[in-house]
Amino acid sequence: MNLAPLEQTFLSYDLSPLTAIANTIATRGAAIFPPYVPRVGVKYEAGGVAIYGTAQNFPPNSPFADRHRRYEQEDPLRLVRRLFYCTDAPDWRLCRSCREVDIAPYAAGVLPALAGLALYLWAGEPIADLESIDRRVVATNYYKFSLRDGRRDLNPNTLPAEYERYRALNDRLCELELEYLRPAIVIAQRGWHVGMIQRVVSRWSGKVLEINDPAWILRGGGGCLKETGSWGEHVRRVSDEAARALVSRWVSQIEQAPSNGDRRYAKKKAAVEIYLLRYFKAWRENGGSAVISPRIPLSQSA
Numbered sequence: 001m002n003l004a005p006l007e008q009t010f011l012s013y014d015l016s017p018l019t020a021i022a023n024t025i026a027t028r029g030a031a032i033f034p035p036y037v038p039r040v041g042v043k044y045e046a047g048g049v050a051i052y053g054t055a056q057n058f059p060p061n062s063p064f065a066d067r068h069r070r071y072e073q074e075d076p077l078r079l080v081r082r083l084f085y086c087t088d089a090p091d092w093r094l095c096r097s098c099r100e101v102d103i104a105p106y107a108a109g110v111l112p113a114l115a116g117l118a119l120y121l122w123a124g125e126p127i128a129d130l131e132s133i134d135r136r137v138v139a140t141n142y143y144k145f146s147l148r149d150g151r152r153d154l155n156p157n158t159l160p161a162e163y164e165r166y167r168a169l170n171d172r173l174c175e176l177e178l179e180y181l182r183p184a185i186v187i188a189q190r191g192w193h194v195g196m197i198q199r200v201v202s203r204w205s206g207k208v209l210e211i212n213d214p215a216w217i218l219r220g221g222g223g224c225l226k227e228t229g230s231w232g233e234h235v236r237r238v239s240d241e242a243a244r245a246l247v248s249r250w251v252s253q254i255e256q257a258p259s260n261g262d263r264r265y266a267k268k269k270a271a272v273e274i275y276l277l278r279y280f281k282a283w284r285e286n287g288g289s290a291v292i293s294p295r296i297p298l299s300q301s302a
Contacts, residue, residue, distance in 0.1 A: 001040050003081075006180050010035045010173070011080050017165040018145065026058040026148035029069035034076060035173050038140035038181065039083035039101060049115045050138035050183035052174075053103045054191060054213070057153050058146035067092060083140060098134035105214035106139050108265040109254035110272060111187070114211065116250060117243070117280045118185050122207075126242055128249045138181055142193045143170050157191040167193075175200050182206075189213050209283060217271050218264050225271035235277035240284075247276045 015032050018025060027033045038050065059065060067087060071078045078085065078092065085092045086100040095101055098112050105111050109130050116133045119125045127133050145166070147154035159166070174193070178186075178200045186201055187209045188194050198208045217225060224231040238244060251273050255266045265272055 001044060001046075001181070003037055003040060003180075006037050006177060007077060007080050009176060010037055011077055013173070015169070017169050021147075021163060021166055024147050024149055024154065026060045026065075026146040026153075027056075027068070027144075028060075029072040031072070032145065033068065033072065033079050035144035036080055036082050036140070038138045038177055039095075040138050040181065041135040043135045044138055044181075046182040047184045048136060048138070049118050049185045049187065050178070050181060051106065051111050051115055051140070052186060052188040052197065053105065053111070053139075053141040054189050055141050055143035055156050056102060056146050057104075058148065060148060064088065098131055098139075101134075101139060103139055103141060104262055105265075108214070108262045109250065110214040110217070110265055110275070111139065112137070113247070113250040113254070113272075113276055114187050114209075114279060116246060117276065117283065118187060118209065120243065120246060121280070121283055122185060126246055128246060130250060130253050138183060140177070142174055142188070142191070142197075144173055145170070157193070171196050185209060187211060209279070211279060212275075214265070214275070217268050217275055221271055221275070225274045227270065227274070229274075231274050231278040234281055235274050238277050238281050240280070243280050244277070247273055247280070250276070 011034050013035060015034075018032055022028070022032060025032055064087065067090065068079065068082070071092065083102060084094060086095050087102050088100075099107050099109065101107050103111070112130045112133045115137045116127050116130070119127055119133065119136065127136070143156045147156060156166070171193070174196065178197065182204055183201065183206060185207050186197050188197055188211070190210055190212060194208060194210050201208060221229070221231070223229045226232055251269055254272060255269055
């Protein structure tokens with residue numbers, strides 16, 4: 001898919017609404033970095049699957065940030081396309097794998113696996129390889145500008161009223177990219193922005209699948225992700241052996257995280273498997289709905 005028109009729109013986008021909060025924006029050098037376009041797989045077509053994280057963690061005083069500032073001057077369009085690059089590499093080479101994309105739960109393999117379940121359920125395509133799934137989907141974050149207060153990243157979902165123009169700007173950028181890509185299914189991490197995504201994709205009868213941040217797995221899942229927990233109880237009732245086999249294959253690939261990647265999910269094999277199968281069960285049960293799929297309760301008694 002040719003992203004050049006969207007790239008040029010983002011590169012020249014008016015960021016003046018952010019001036020009042022510029023001191024809390026981490027993604028900046030001499031000026032605020034331009035918003036970035038989604039990473040679009042080489043085999044993605046309109047009507048496919050898009051994945052939305054929330055925002056990048058961006059430590060401003062680091063070699064990682066310095067590499068971004070270098071391209072602010074040398075090649076600003078590269079900042080607009082930065083999800084296509086391995087930004088940990090000094091030369092910012094193009095990503096060779098989904099494991100190098102600068103969205104942590106995507107690079108870990110968890111988000112591509114969720115996209116694989118959506119492709120299996122709604123397109124009837126059982127794709128066993130995470131890299132092949134990556135070539136079929138869109139991956140990005142909803143918020144294009146990272147926020148930081150001193151040493152602490154700010155959660156854009158819990159901001160005070162003075163950030164209303166920040167939210168509105170991100171809303172508009174998301175609307176532009178969704179209109180351009182027109183996915184049939186959007187997998188989005190929880191947050192108030194999910195309603196905005198639903199309003200846009202409903203224009204072409206799209207579906208939004210709301211998920212817990214995969215980092216919840218790393219925090220223990222509130223006990224739900226144990227085999228004896230509420231989610232574990234649910235997934236024991238999943239009888240689709242093809243889905244179980246796919247999830248098992250993907251979890252094995254997640255276990256084989258690259259040595260320079262995030263290996264924390266690799267150490268949570270059972271919890272990752274329960275997380276994936278619980279969403280498979282919920283999505284299949286609500287497969288006919290064109291609205292946001294019901295939230296899965298997080299309580300142990302759910």
